[in-house]
Amino acid sequence: MMTQFQELIPGLPDDIALECLIRIQTPAYLAATGVCSRWRNLLKSGEFSHLRKQNRLTRSYACLVQAKSETPGSKTTSPEFDISIFDSATRSWDRVDSSPVYPTRLPLFCQVASSEGKLVLMGGWDSENYEPVTRVLLYDFLTRRWKQGKDMPSKRSFFAIGGLNGRIYVAGGHDSDKNGLNSVCVYDILEDEWTELTPMNQVRDECQGLIIGSEFWVISGYATENQGEFKPSAEVYDVNLGEWTQVEDVWLGGGSPRSCAGVGKNKELINWASSISEVRFRTCAIELGDRVLVSGSVHEGGNGVFLLGKKQQDGKYGEFEKLVDVPDEFSGFVQSGCYVEV
Incomplete structure (x- = not known):
């Protein structure tokens, strides 16, 4: 036949x-x-x-691990999170369908990254017993379906994450006993396999990951014995050479880089929490090509603010536009996020 x-x-x-x-x-x-x-x-x-x-036929979406709802001034310690989507081209908001594994709420402090049109969610703490989880879930924007991937090799929390060329890089954080880590591993989306990589030179707990070109940057973090003392340095992994390089004095000011680190001209790092007063609390920044979506509030427990900025030809960002028509169901604070190119 x-x-x-x-x-x-x-x-x-x-x-x-x-x-x-x-x-x-x-x-x-x-x-x-x-x-x-x-x-x-x-x-x-x-x-x-x-x-x-x-052929420049893709569109970039911001994927936000976002609180479902929040009352201004609320002291809730365990909010429920979903994944929201923001389309900067149409200024529209939507929500990703819940996965069968997490039908009602996502793990606390879970991380997301993307590559090849796939959203990858991993790690975090179980919302009931606060134990670290190793599950890996993948969402395909083309089929609009979730599937479960191979578990993380070990339990780790507050790690750096970044996606590039079909792989998700994970570095640092701390283990179940709250010991800081310098270990690094990579998840291959297509093969559904984890591989251990050369470790970083230093332990980096509560670090932040960024992809800059063909490099995976692990920004700041602290050592186990110096909890809360964030390093001014970063370590950079060249994915082509498979080598680490340490860069000094790129994260200044001593604050946490979690979700608020960005990239400016000539790979200069930006601390969005200290750069824009309107979003200096619970800051989260997601770069969308030549744009950046920054969220946060002016004070702890304040109303959430969403700002959209565009990068100029000199590599710097111009004036930020405040998004005023954000639907109530998408006004909760953003814990973390990434962009997805579909």
Whole structure:
């Protein structure tokens, strides 16, 4: 029997058909994956994602680990979190469907990163017993489905995370006994496998991860015996060379870099918590290409504020626009986040 759909689109050369398929709009992906196995395999491939990026057909979304609701002045110690999505192009908000593993609330302090159109959620503390969890969950924006990945190799909390080229890098944090870590591992999304990497030179608890070009930056953090004394240095992992380099005096001021570190001109780090007074508490910044979404409040327990800034040609950010039409259900404080390119 002749196999159906030997051609991507019957009657068209495959190169022309591919030019058509990479222009499918995101809402139509789920239907497109059901056309045939060849379409499904193509649309899920790294090559397809690369072609969309190369042709500037992708869109960037901010994915926020966000409190479901919050009353100003509330002292709630264990809020419930979901994953919200902000589209900076349309200024629209949405929410990712809950996973079967976490149907009502996400783990406290869980981390998210993305690569190849996949959102990866891992770590955090169980919301009932506060024990560290090692589960890894992946959300595919094309199929709008969750699946469970291979567990993290060990329990760790408050680690740095970053996604690049189909891999999620994890470094530092602390173990179940609150001992700081310098260990590093990487998760391959396609292979669903973890690999240990060369450790950092220093222990870095409560550090922050950023991807800058082909480098994974692990910013600040502190040693076990110096809890709360954040280092001014960072360690940089070149993913092509597989080598670490330490960079001194890049995080000044002594504060925590968690969720508030950004990148400016010439790889200069920005502390958004100290740069913008309106968001100096519970600050979270998510870079979206040439834009950045910064959230927080002017004082502890204050109303949440969302600001959108655009990077200028000189690499600096111009004036920030305050988002005024944020729906109430998306006004809760943001614990962490990342951007996803789909």
